[in-house]
């Protein structure tokens with residue numbers, strides 16, 4: 001085989017093969033271990049020199065499946081509780097296959113009215129789902145990292161305009177240092193975004209009280225007072241990965257109004273708390289923010305990659321990201337062109353899986369799923385509290401449970417070492433995936449529940465595996 005054109009007839013066989021193998025993989029997901037033995041060796045089985053002559057599509061796909069799939073972590077299955085990673089609903093996965101089949105590029109309307117138009121539709125649906133006013137602008141991104149960048153870039157444009165500068169045109173030179181405040185709950189991707197914006201990661205100031213990083217609101221107020229009317233950016237975190245904790249959004253919105261600040265909310269998974277009567281209060285006041293972001297590939301359960309950024313003043317997005325060239329559509333087009341609203345230019349048609357999953361399950365379906373996950377988190381907390389060798393480290397406010405292995409008689413100074421080794425041993429064991437962290441100075445585990453497939457059986461497996469692997473360690 002040489003030129004792909006010569007292999008054109010292979011298309012049907014290649015796709016039929018992938019469909020059959022996908023059924024096999026997905027059919028086993030509910031009962032599969034998360035990590036296959038030898039997972040780390042899989043990439044080496046696919047390495048080697050660049051082929052001089054091709055083997056054709058079917059042979060290539062067969063090699064990928066037969067030698068590669070052991071290296072795939074079953075993170076779209078029900079027992080992956082590391083980081084915060086969702087799975088893929090049937091509707092989202094089906095639509096994502098179509099994304100590759102259609103191969104649309106939603107940057108310019110003329111290149112894909114379908115993908116470009118659906119992006120507007122799903123952004124409106126998502127605003128409705130979360131309770132964000134419809135008048136806000138928005139754009140799909142690769143994830144929360146780029147959504148944070150997008151929202152904070154709009155904030156930087158606003159801030160520079162307060163100083164009479166068009167920062168996209170003239171840059172930061174000549175401007176004072178941009179003041180940025182947040183709490184210790186801030187996600188490192190927000191800090192990285194501030195770095196990418198040329199402001200400097202170390203310029204972000206964090207008035208905190210206590211070892212868990214909670215905001216000291218009085219200290220923040222006095223820092224804003226010291227600015228004597230200069231505008232600033234505030235970053236609120238709605239759901240952080242250690243324990244699901246939230247910054248006090250309502251009080252931060254009060255300060256933003258009083259001192260003339262931009263309020264950015266990172267709700268990468270926590271924004272989905274707006275779907276439940278039990279957690280909605282954690283987001284109260286969010287409609288007073290200036291930018292709000294979240295992820296699609298976490299709690300929405302659409303495939304990688306997918307995030308969204310919403311900005312109250314829609315014109316700031318085009319001001320920040322608009323570009324022009326004689327062969328492109330005009331920025332002042334009658335149709336939307338997401339390339340002018342986004343740090344990306346050409347991009348994947350991420351709207352299709354979002355549209356399909358929201359159409360398939362609706363507001364009610366997602367509210368039910370979120371409520372089920374909140375129940376499962378409480379169930380896990382109850383199981384931990386009932387086990388004499390497990391210790392919960394803080395309240396469960398949403399979908400993350402922070403705890404540690406604490407067998408009787410073990411001296412306090414050994415617990416960090418034991419829990420550090422335990423986190424690694426659980427990954428190698430491979431039956432469930434639970435991530436390790438440090439919470440208030442203590443090494444801990446922090447399963448996060450966001451996968452639509454997860455049930456009580458999977459939660460009970462966390463408890464069983466942690467205790468079994470823990471006992472073997474001490």
Ligand SMILES: *Cc1c(COP(=O)(O)O)cnc(C)c1O
Nearest residue numbers: 143144145187189239266268295
């Ligand atoms: C996961 C997460 C991010 C980063 O999201 P990516 O999708 O990995 O870019 C940012 N903020 C919070 C609070 C998160 O939980």
